[in-house]
Amino acid sequence: MPHDTFPRIGLGTYSADDREQWTENVRTALDVGYRHIDTAQVYENERFVGDGIRGATVDRDDVFLSTKTVHHDVPSDPDAVPDAIDGCLERLGVEAVDLLYVHWPSGIYDHDAILPAYDDAYDSGNARRIGLSNFTPELLDEARETLEAPLFAHQVEMHPLLPQEDLVAYAQKHDHWLVAYSPLAQGEVFDVPEIRQVATKHDATPAQVSLAWLLSHDNVAAIPKASSREHMVQNLAARELDLDAEDIETINSIDRRHRVIDPEHGPWNW
Secondary structure: OOOOOOOOEOEEOOOOOOOOHHHHHHHHHHHHOOOEEEOOHHHOOHHHHHHHHHHOOOOHHHOEEEEEEOOOOOOOOHHHHHHHHHHHHHHHOOOOEOEEEEOOOOOOOOHHHHHHHHHHHHHHOOEOOEEEEOOOHHHHHHHHHHOOOOEEEEEEEOEOOEOOHHHHHHHHHHOOEEEEEOOOHHHHHHHOHHHHHHHHHHOOOHHHHHHHHHHOOOOEEEOOEOOOHHHHHHHHHHHHOOOOHHHHHHHHOOOOOOOOOOOOOOHHHO
16 A cells, blocks of 8 residues: 555645645646645545646645545534545545544534444555544544544644644554644744744754644644645754744743634533
């Protein structure tokens, strides 16, 4: 099976508007070296992401493609989940995705009703791997007891202002990836003094330092959004930034905490 090595920096593709931009953005990302593209049903851009992959010079088998369904209110009927999964594949124009996530454990989500559809997608080969997103440790326990497919990844917001120590430890214990979305806290990490200090030391950008800090965890990947070639190249270069123990300690000493994505339906708010 392809993708024995999980690409640890991928392209996040959420945007509130101008969804058509992701055709060119994805094509550019693949051109500069990305091999991991992340989208979701609710982003309403899967068609454009798929067009970008097909328009690139990179073979589909060399692209790790992930998507998500079962948003907190989409679809509205648990029985429609298999059709929703098929719809993701149709819009992307692929026979299978490399990773299929449950987007939120809220709204229509119920582990007994929803997760069998993901097992079916895994068994049929429509989803090569299964993931969860925005779960708490307790909900992860419940899901892991229900899923027959191995849990490959858990996607959550993570960055130096939201280090997610418990979920990192959980992923290490249970041998799955933690995938960080909003890994730059939508730009808020750029002005954090400790991050700027480390960036100056290494002649790097605050974004690169934040991404390198994420990658310093053995089981963490990151999917920063980027729309310019320059930022895409800079983000990928974070893989080569080697933070030392002093740098890690400096970043870990940040006492400010902030969650960027904090909807009422987030299970941490229950």
